[in-house]
Amino acid sequence: MWVGVGMKLFEEKGNCCGCTACMSICPRGAIRMEPDAEGFLYPQVDDEKCVNCGLCKTVCVFQNGYEREETEPKQTGYAVKHKKEEVREASRSGGMFTAISDYILESGGTIYGAGYGEHFKVIHKCATTAGERDELRGSKYVQSELGNCFLEIKEKLSAGEKVLFSGTPCQTAALRAYCGEKLRKKLYLVDILCHGVPSxxxxxxxxxxxxxxxxxxxxxxxxxxxxxxxxxxxxxxxxxxxxxxxxxxxxxxxxxxxMLRPSCYQCIYTNKCRPSDVTLADFWGHEKAVPGFHEDDKGCSLVLGNTKKGRAWIRKVLEEIEWQEVTGYPYRHSAMRRPVxxxxxxxxxxxxxxxxxxxxxxxxxxxxxxEPYIVIRAKAMLRKLGGEKLYRFLRRLYRGIKD
Ligand SMILES: Cc1cc2nc3c(=O)[nH]c(=O)nc-3n(C[C@H](O)[C@H](O)[C@H](O)COP(=O)(O)OP(=O)(O)OC[C@H]3O[C@@H](n4cnc5c(N)ncnc54)[C@H](O)[C@@H]3O)c2cc1C
Ligand code: SF4
Ligand code: SF4
Ligand code: SF4
Known part of the structure; x- marks a missing residue:
């Protein structure tokens, strides 16, 4: 029987990012993730099942610290735009995720990333085809539910399969700690620069x-x-x-x-020591860092190659992308300097x-x-018929007359 709150895995909510590593590692199935009143999931221990092995506490990198990758001078930064317009259109920034995941799919691997469940709930999903992967493109500003992904991934790695896992740095760092260095060889980790997540x-x-x-x-x-x-x-x-x-x-x-998760205000990953092979970000500040590289406002990625494996992986996809190497500038991103x-x-x-x-x-x-439904409908029709520029012009005109 599930007894509920037992052994405490964290002192205060800000110390738990909800990564599921403790739940996944528990040999007795004594931990489950439960939502609090704000909707964020936290682990709860069933004291009747727990045998005090301590694994759940050892695996928690958010509290114990994480494996930090090499930084400068080895860490390499690139400004990136996917060569295909349609890929950039479907991606949040420059479409680098598509390029690197295509490479993993072509070599027979599986992709994990944030997609949609029932009623657009954001959940981590598995993709083995480009079509399935396409759903994982685009930023979803919600904490993605991991479910049993970590268990599935460990099984695949143990069977010798190649896996790409993309997510927030707290998710990639946790997966890495949970899988252990022995299984790391075929695990390709991609984190996004992360501002924080609502529930x-x-x-x-x-x-x-x-x-x-x-x-x-x-x-x-x-x-x-x-x-x-x-x-x-x-x-x-x-x-x-x-x-x-x-x-x-x-x-x-x-x-x-x-409405961010309490742990986001004290995030330990807001620095240049990344927990993954590759880091993806929106390239804010590209105008100064790589003048003339991105002028159509269709999206430009900042990509960091953090490990030897990550840098080799990026080199494999250079044919698919337009790119330029950058130094120094990436570290101006606030998500690499301090928590929000x-x-x-x-x-x-x-x-x-x-x-x-x-x-x-x-x-x-x-x-x-x-606004009344009729006003919302009229605005949507106007936008559809006249396009965004005409809509904005009419809105300014209307406001001018009103004032
Ligand atoms: C919650 C959140 C916060 C962000 N904060 C910043 C920021 O502070 N600074 C910045 O420069 N960029 C931020 N980004 C944007 C991120 O940098 C872009 O997703 C990245 O540039 C990838 O662009 P792309 O065109 O290569 O990939 P896309 O094809 O758009 O791929 C999106 C990738 O993001 C992953 N992803 C999407 N939503 C989630 C989610 N909810 N949880 C975990 N993984 C997710 C997918 O699995 C996929 O790998 C944030 C994104 C998210 C989801
Ligand atoms: S392992 Fe993850 S979910 Fe478990 S206590 Fe630590 S941060 Fe929270
Ligand atoms: S101490 Fe061991 S058995 Fe108890 S909840 Fe943690 S991992 Fe599970
Ligand atoms: S800011 Fe992002 S990486 Fe940090 S705890 Fe929140 S979700 Fe995780």
């Missing part, structure tokens, strides 16, 4: 709010609509009954760091959410402004 609960609340307003089920999501707004902008888009609706409701709360600051209002945000619901906090702390 599935907040994401589902946002989707429900929009479904109510838009009077239909969400059919498609895009956390950052690059096609319409360009690479630099941050607007989410949803498709409901075949029509596309964009907003900055979720993006504004995310950007203000209001916890806003003073964060706890109040969740207290208000519990008391008054998501629409209340979205309006109070974010950019949500409720």
């Amino acid at each position: 599935d609960l907040m994401w589902q609340e946002f989707l429900r709010l929009r479904e109510k307003e838009l009077r239909g089920k969400v059919e498609q999501v895009d956390f950052r609509n690059k096609k319409r707004f360009g690479w630099q902008a941050h607007h989410e888009s949803l498709v409901v009954k075949g029509a596309e609706y964009s907003s900055k409701i979720y993006a504004s709360l995310y950007g203000r760091n209001m 600051e916890k806003p003073g209002e964060r706890e109040q945000f969740f207290a208000d959410y519990r008391e008054n619901g998501f629409s209340y906090v979205a309006e109070k702390y974010g950019d949500y402004r409720p």
